[in-house]
Amino acid sequence: MPKMKRRSFLKASAVTAAAASVPLKMSFADYKEAAEEEEGYKIPTTCNGCSSMCGVYVHVKNDRVWRVEGHPVHLKSRGRICARGHGMAADMYNKGRVQGPMKRNANDEFEPISWEQAYKEIGEKLTETIDEHGGNSFLWLEHGVRGQRYANPLLDKIGSSNYVTHYSTCFSSKTNAWAEMVGTTLNGDHENAKYMIFEGRNFAGAIIPHGMNQITKAKENGAKIVVIDPKHSEIAKIADDWIPIKPGTDLAFRLALAHVLITEEKYDKDFVNGYVENFAEFWRENKDKSPEWAEEITGIPAEKIREVAHDLAANAPEAFIEPGWHGLHCHYVNSTQTAQMGIVVNALLGNFYKRGGLMPSADPEFGTFEHDGWSEEEKGPRADGAGVAGEHYTVEASRGIAQTVPDMIEKGRIKAAFIYHFNPLRTAPDPEYQKKIKNADLVVSINIDWNETSVYTADYILPESYYLERTEVPQAVSGHISHDYPQISLRQQVTEPLHDTKPLREIMQGITTEMGMGELYDYSLDDEIEAMLEPTGLSAEELKEKGTVELQTNKVEASFPLCPSGNPNLATSTGKIEFSADKFRADGKAGIPTWIEPKVMPDPSADDEFRLIHGKQPYHSHHVTSNNPDLIKLTKKYNGTAMWMNTKKAQKLGINDGDIVTVSSDMTEKEIDVKVTELIHPDCVWISSAYGGFSDRLETAYNLGVNYNDFIPVMVEPYSGTTMSQEVIVKVAKGGVS
Amino acid sequence: MAQYGLLIDATKCTGCHACSIACSQYNELEEEVDYNRLEFVERGSFPNCAMDIVPVQCMHCDDAPCVNVCSTMATFQQEDGIVGFDPQKCTGCKACMAACPYDARALNEARLAEKCRWCPEMLQQGKQPVCSSTCMNEVRLFGDLEDPDSEINQKMAKHEVEQLRPDMGTKPRIWYIKK
Numbered sequence: 001m002p003k004m005k006r007r008s009f010l011k012a013s014a015v016t017a018a019a020a021s022v023p024l025k026m027s028f029a030d031y032k033e034a035a036e037e038e039e040g041y042k043i044p045t046t047c048n049g050c051s052s053m054c055g056v057y058v059h060v061k062n063d064r065v066w067r068v069e070g071h072p073v074h075l076k077s078r079g080r081i082c083a084r085g086h087g088m089a090a091d092m093y094n095k096g097r098v099q100g101p102m103k104r105n106a107n108d109e110f111e112p113i114s115w116e117q118a119y120k121e122i123g124e125k126l127t128e129t130i131d132e133h134g135g136n137s138f139l140w141l142e143h144g145v146r147g148q149r150y151a152n153p154l155l156d157k158i159g160s161s162n163y164v165t166h167y168s169t170c171f172s173s174k175t176n177a178w179a180e181m182v183g184t185t186l187n188g189d190h191e192n193a194k195y196m197i198f199e200g201r202n203f204a205g206a207i208i209p210h211g212m213n214q215i216t217k218a219k220e221n222g223a224k225i226v227v228i229d230p231k232h233s234e235i236a237k238i239a240d241d242w243i244p245i246k247p248g249t250d251l252a253f254r255l256a257l258a259h260v261l262i263t264e265e266k267y268d269k270d271f272v273n274g275y276v277e278n279f280a281e282f283w284r285e286n287k288d289k290s291p292e293w294a295e296e297i298t299g300i301p302a303e304k305i306r307e308v309a310h311d312l313a314a315n316a317p318e319a320f321i322e323p324g325w326h327g328l329h330c331h332y333v334n335s336t337q338t339a340q341m342g343i344v345v346n347a348l349l350g351n352f353y354k355r356g357g358l359m360p361s362a363d364p365e366f367g368t369f370e371h372d373g374w375s376e377e378e379k380g381p382r383a384d385g386a387g388v389a390g391e392h393y394t395v396e397a398s399r400g401i402a403q404t405v406p407d408m409i410e411k412g413r414i415k416a417a418f419i420y421h422f423n424p425l426r427t428a429p430d431p432e433y434q435k436k437i438k439n440a441d442l443v444v445s446i447n448i449d450w451n452e453t454s455v456y457t458a459d460y461i462l463p464e465s466y467y468l469e470r471t472e473v474p475q476a477v478s479g480h481i482s483h484d485y486p487q488i489s490l491r492q493q494v495t496e497p498l499h500d501t502k503p504l505r506e507i508m509q510g511i512t513t514e515m516g517m518g519e520l521y522d523y524s525l526d527d528e529i530e531a532m533l534e535p536t537g538l539s540a541e542e543l544k545e546k547g548t549v550e551l552q553t554n555k556v557e558a559s560f561p562l563c564p565s566g567n568p569n570l571a572t573s574t575g576k577i578e579f580s581a582d583k584f585r586a587d588g589k590a591g592i593p594t595w596i597e598p599k600v601m602p603d604p605s606a607d608d609e610f611r612l613i614h615g616k617q618p619y620h621s622h623h624v625t626s627n628n629p630d631l632i633k634l635t636k637k638y639n640g641t642a643m644w645m646n647t648k649k650a651q652k653l654g655i656n657d658g659d660i661v662t663v664s665s666d667m668t669e670k671e672i673d674v675k676v677t678e679l680i681h682p683d684c685v686w687i688s689s690a691y692g693g694f695s696d697r698l699e700t701a702y703n704l705g706v707n708y709n710d711f712i713p714v715m716v717e718p719y720s721g722t723t724m725s726q727e728v729i730v731k732v733a734k735g736g737v738s
Numbered sequence: 739m740a741q742y743g744l745l746i747d748a749t750k751c752t753g754c755h756a757c758s759i760a761c762s763q764y765n766e767l768e769e770e771v772d773y774n775r776l777e778f779v780e781r782g783s784f785p786n787c788a789m790d791i792v793p794v795q796c797m798h799c800d801d802a803p804c805v806n807v808c809s810t811m812a813t814f815q816q817e818d819g820i821v822g823f824d825p826q827k828c829t830g831c832k833a834c835m836a837a838c839p840y841d842a843r844a845l846n847e848a849r850l851a852e853k854c855r856w857c858p859e860m861l862q863q864g865k866q867p868v869c870s871s872t873c874m875n876e877v878r879l880f881g882d883l884e885d886p887d888s889e890i891n892q893k894m895a896k897h898e899v900e901q902l903r904p905d906m907g908t909k910p911r912i913w914y915i916k917k
């Protein structure tokens with residue numbers, strides 16, 4: 001137990017002068033008075049602080065959202081929510097919200113426009129564009145995947161294949177590998193595991209509250225946690241072992257783990273014989289990837305690699321490399337192979353469909369909502385080239401390539417774009433390049449606030465109602481953590497909309513009605529909810545009252561999927577886990593994962609060169625929470641914008657803790673203050689992914705810290721189309737930008 | 739009469755700050771006011787190094803310097819042990835702030851020296867204070883020290899525990915599980 005440093009906190013907070021105050025807040029006395037005046041109420045709904053969409057109860061007093069607590073049933077929260085979940089509720093009152101539909105005028109300024117007029121103008125313009133350039137010139141770009149059900153009717157009707165998600169900036173390397181090799185994705189069964197590796201994966205930063213609860217419970221029950229990450233992340237805080245790997249070399253580490261398991265015959269032979277295809281080919285390709293070979297590359301001693309492999313094997317099948325999401329899976333040129341090796345090592349442990357290993361999600365069976373009135377047009381090739389022969393054939397077409405939209409526009413493939421709940425100008429590489437999205441004939445931004453994408457590229461901003469102001473269709477509660485029974489949750493309106501905003505379905509109905517396609521969205525949300533719930537036996541009333549309901553059907557079983565004949569029945573060509581990805585081979589690429597060098601490496605002789613890496617802080621969801629005064633209060637108090645640098649490297653450069661430095665890449669140079677720490681690998685510097693806001697209409701986020709996307713050019717990882725966002729070398733010099 | 743206390747397992751804390759923000763919202767705290775906070779301490783040198791995180795807040799001291807110096811009884815110890823605060827009686831003299839060894843009090847806009855009250859409205863409903871109930875890692879276990887069967891007593895019995903700055907003689911009601 002360290003001694004508490006008296007005053008250390010107050011000193012730090014003295015720097016944090018005024019940030020905008022949240023109207024949510026009343027003084028204590030005011031509150032007491034208000035509470036006496038009126039009884040409040042609480043409504044179950046789901047959080048929107050990140051894509052986990054935890055079940056929550058929102059308490060309202062005097063018609064104002066007061067506070068949030070976790071829903072006791074919802075498997076992601078189980079009564080406990082994270083800082084973002086609390087903080088983002090208050091964003092309903094944020095001054096940065098777009099308060100009604102907006103149109104960019106001839107002076108390049110936004111002016112209010114009525115919904116009717118906006119629908120009319122957008123409808124006309126879109127009809128013109130489709131008439132002239134065809135339906136395939138329309139792009140729907142979103143975070144994913146919530147808007148898809150309202151994008152699809154229009155995309156199908158006009159014949160556009162261009163539905164693109166943010167996933168290429170986040171984790172497509174993982175989903176691509178799993179789709180090709182396993183045909184599904186599985187989750188770590190943290191609660192029952194005995195040995196868990198979190199590699200480049202900060203589960204305590206990208207939080208699922210109940211997932212963390214399961215992990216800490218497992219640890220109390222004796223499970224071992226090993227974190228492999230160049231940065232001592234929040235999950236490393238509770239790890240038994242933190243192994244700081246040279247960034248970009250995780251693939252080599254995983255190849256060496258497989259090498260130890262195979263050469264020492266510590267892998268699960270029965271499992272491999274029964275359920276794995278291409279094992280022999282894999283081994284032929286990778287016989288030389290020994291721990292000694294990997295030590296050279298990763299900086300991790302060969303003995304340590306052996307130790308980890310032995311521990312994995314000793315605890316198998318209640319042991320795994322966490323499948324993860326963002327971490328490692330859009331970061332490097334070898335990210336797809338790294339994800340493939342995650343599958344290989346886990347399969348060698350025989351942990352698929354095993355308690356304490358990897359388990360499937362329990363999914364409810366929803367009814368589909370059918371409505372008549374729209375025919376499907378033939379669709380053209382995807383503008384981003386995802387899945388297109390001769391272009392990015394091996395990239396998943398269902399996810400697309402989000403970072404190359406300006407290129408699609410420049411090539412004349414895209415003329416009109418709708419951007420829903422996504423801010424590529426801040427969360428995709430090279431914002432100056434992303435600004436060219438504006439060159440499309442029509443850009444409609446359907447976002448909550450005055451984000452960078454709206455401000456710099458939109459012709460129209462059609463503000464969606466805040467998540468506490470709208471009801472959506474029921475959701476399956478699943479993904480990333482393990483649970484036996486399916487759950488269904490409902491996001492529902494907690495208060496009346498504060499501003500002139502609308503839910504997405506209504507916006508789409510308004511526009512398409514003007515296009516003479518009013519039938520596309522001619523149904524009510526209640527129709528949808530009823531149709532979806534039909535097979536579940538759950539009534540809309542019950543779901544609305546309870547918020548989250550656990551079904552007692554469709555229990556997941558710890559057994560490998562088999563056909564009636566007894567053969568393995570995964571959705572791959574052989575029904576087995578395939579160590580070689582067919583699709584990659586068909587494209588003339590390597591199907592079997594083997595070593596690929598990172599694209600760039602810092603020059604070991606240059607003390608001022610570093611790889612720039614980034615990650616999540618537990619109180620931010622990348623940039624989306626960065627204008628929230630409650631969360632930024634934490635940023636300021638705890639110096640969350642600082643760039644982490646290893647102490648020895650800092651000493652060599654004469655840099656002290658708190659110094660201002662200039663960080664430069666081929667793209668830009670920026671000033672930032674430094675946190676000098678032992679807790680990071682000397683080859684890299686780290687920043688949080690939350691900052692660097694440049695929309696001056698978002699006061700709290702504006703000009704606060706820097707963002708990694710400023711330093712990287714637009715790149716496309718050859719297998720999965722991701723941004724390779726850590727393939728960048730920066731130079732760091734003491735002092736500000738001269 | 740229940741006697742309240744809090745057992746903190748700081749080894750499990752991952753620094754998510756949910757406790758402090760849940761508290762701020764529940765108590766409608768102003769921008770500059772916080773009832774609880776985290777202290778971060780690095781130890782060791784690369785690559786053999788680690789981070790400690792210690793949640794700190796009002797310790798609800800049994801021998802509370804803040805109670806002793808408060809001339810108006812605005813700060814007082816309740817029968818259940820909780821050190822309460824009555825803003826109506828506070829004159830804003832700041833004596834309690836100076837006396838508190840844990841920096842647990844904060845001046846609000848009205849210049850009153852607020853502090854954690856252990857969420858009496860939640861206790862009345864038989865619930866934990868909001869910082870405890872939201873903590874995903876179950877770092878904070880609040881409970882009745884009088885009841886031998888309470889979870890807090892049972893857990894306390896299983897571990898070695900310590901208090902922050904016992905040398906100050908304040909007899910805090912918060913214990914920390916030793917590493």
Ligand code: SF4
Pocket residue numbers: 047048049050051052053054076077081082083084085086207208209
């Ligand atoms: S993890 Fe946090 S931000 Fe994400 S949905 Fe849950 S409470 Fe909200």
Ligand code: SF4
Pocket residue numbers: 795796797798799802803804805821837838839840841842843853908
């Ligand atoms: S921690 Fe400080 S404010 Fe709390 S009871 Fe003790 S002396 Fe008073």
Ligand code: SF4
Pocket residue numbers: 750751752753754755756757758776793869872873874875876877878
């Ligand atoms: S909520 Fe729990 S884990 Fe999060 S900072 Fe507070 S004590 Fe630590």
